[in-house]
Amino acid sequence: MKKYTNISDIKNFSKAIQEALHLKKNPLEFSELGKNKTLGLLFFNSSLRTRLSTQKAALNLGMNPIVMNVSGDAWGIEFEDGTVMNTSTAEHIKEAAAVVSQYCDIIAVRAFPTLTDKAKDESEQVLSSFVKYASVPIVNMESATAHPLQGFTDAITITEHKKVNKPKVVLSWAPHVKALPHAVANSFIHAMQSMDVDFVITHPEGYDLNPKIIGNTPVIYNQGEALKDADFVYTKNWSAYNDYGKVLNTNTNWTITKEKLGAAKFMHCLPVRRNVVVEDAVLDSNSSIVIEQANNRTFAAQWVLKKILEDLK
Ligand SMILES: NCCC[C@H](NC(=O)CCC(=O)O)C(=O)O
Numbered sequence: 001m002k003k004y005t006n007i008s009d010i011k012n013f014s015k016a017i018q019e020a021l022h023l024k025k026n027p028l029e030f031s032e033l034g035k036n037k038t039l040g041l042l043f044f045n046s047s048l049r050t051r052l053s054t055q056k057a058a059l060n061l062g063m064n065p066i067v068m069n070v071s072g073d074a075w076g077i078e079f080e081d082g083t084v085m086n087t088s089t090a091e092h093i094k095e096a097a098a099v100v101s102q103y104c105d106i107i108a109v110r111a112f113p114t115l116t117d118k119a120k121d122e123s124e125q126v127l128s129s130f131v132k133y134a135s136v137p138i139v140n141m142e143s144a145t146a147h148p149l150q151g152f153t154d155a156i157t158i159t160e161h162k163k164v165n166k167p168k169v170v171l172s173w174a175p176h177v178k179a180l181p182h183a184v185a186n187s188f189i190h191a192m193q194s195m196d197v198d199f200v201i202t203h204p205e206g207y208d209l210n211p212k213i214i215g216n217t218p219v220i221y222n223q224g225e226a227l228k229d230a231d232f233v234y235t236k237n238w239s240a241y242n243d244y245g246k247v248l249n250t251n252t253n254w255t256i257t258k259e260k261l262g263a264a265k266f267m268h269c270l271p272v273r274r275n276v277v278v279e280d281a282v283l284d285s286n287s288s289i290v291i292e293q294a295n296n297r298t299f300a301a302q303w304v305l306k307k308i309l310e311d312l313k
Pocket residue numbers: 142178180181182183184237269270271272273
């Protein structure tokens with residue numbers, strides 16, 4: 001694999017899930033593969049899981065991870081071409097990416113959307129600039145529109161926990177106080193569309209996601225109807241896509257409760273706002289698999305890094 005910026009970079013999805021589950025059982029089987037190879041992790045935004053699980057994955061493969069909080073600690077990076085850099089940015093992505101490529105065999109990047117400039121976010125300016133100007137493979141650790149390490153993790157987790165061949169999976173929007181990105185929902189949808197599951201999406205009117213991503217997946221505006229007989233309820237807030245980046249609804253009628261969940265398993269990428277997105281009674285019950293889900297981040301990342309290491313020249 002030459003890069004991992006989107007779920008579609010995984011060519012055989014079900015095989016990849018099985019291989020990741022094998023890595024989970026045998027995490028140190030390939031501990032020589034990444035020997036003397038460096039993974040650079042560049043964070044433009046906060047992280048707990050991605051930052052630690054991706055390093056853990058690298059360590060399991062014998063790699064040396066190096067980490068930088070780009071927004072806080074590096075020089076301000078300019079991404080526009082041909083700018084007269086006489087304001088706040090101090091170096092151009094052309095130099096920054098080329099320089100970091102000399103220190104690293106793989107570069108992983110987290111860069112959230114602006115949620116104010118839809119065109120800029122959809123162009124994936126930061127991530128695609130790294131792809132363009134770095135000379136080593138790039139891994140997406142959550143970009144403006146995608147979080148493919150999370151989507152792959154979610155598919156692994158559902159495969160691991162499913163009790164029927166074709167489980168019913170519901171992606172349910174939930175309220176939140178802040179405007180949040182679409183990336184997690186987008187990659188979860190992409191992952192579910194790549195699996196044999198009965199998949200539906202539910203959200204209040206006005207929260208329709210990018211129709212190019214939704215494709216033929218059914219969208220039901222009535223949450224109760226959508227949740228009926230679910231095996232997995234994946235909950236996530238996102239801000240409006242059409243009325244870009246706006247918070248239109250903070251209605252706690254959409255909060256996931258034990259009653260709404262029924263016999264389903266509860267999933268969330270974390271971090272999660274208790275008693276806003278989901279009530280304590282769900283997170284504190286055996287129905288919640290969010291902790292195991294977060295554990296699987298390591299093996300999703302390990303599968304990705306392994307595939308890239310195997311293809312390094
Ligand atoms: N990486 C997982 C989720 C990251 C981000 N969540 C957040 O920003 C939540 C922040 C808060 O609750 O204040 C998102 O939705 O894409």
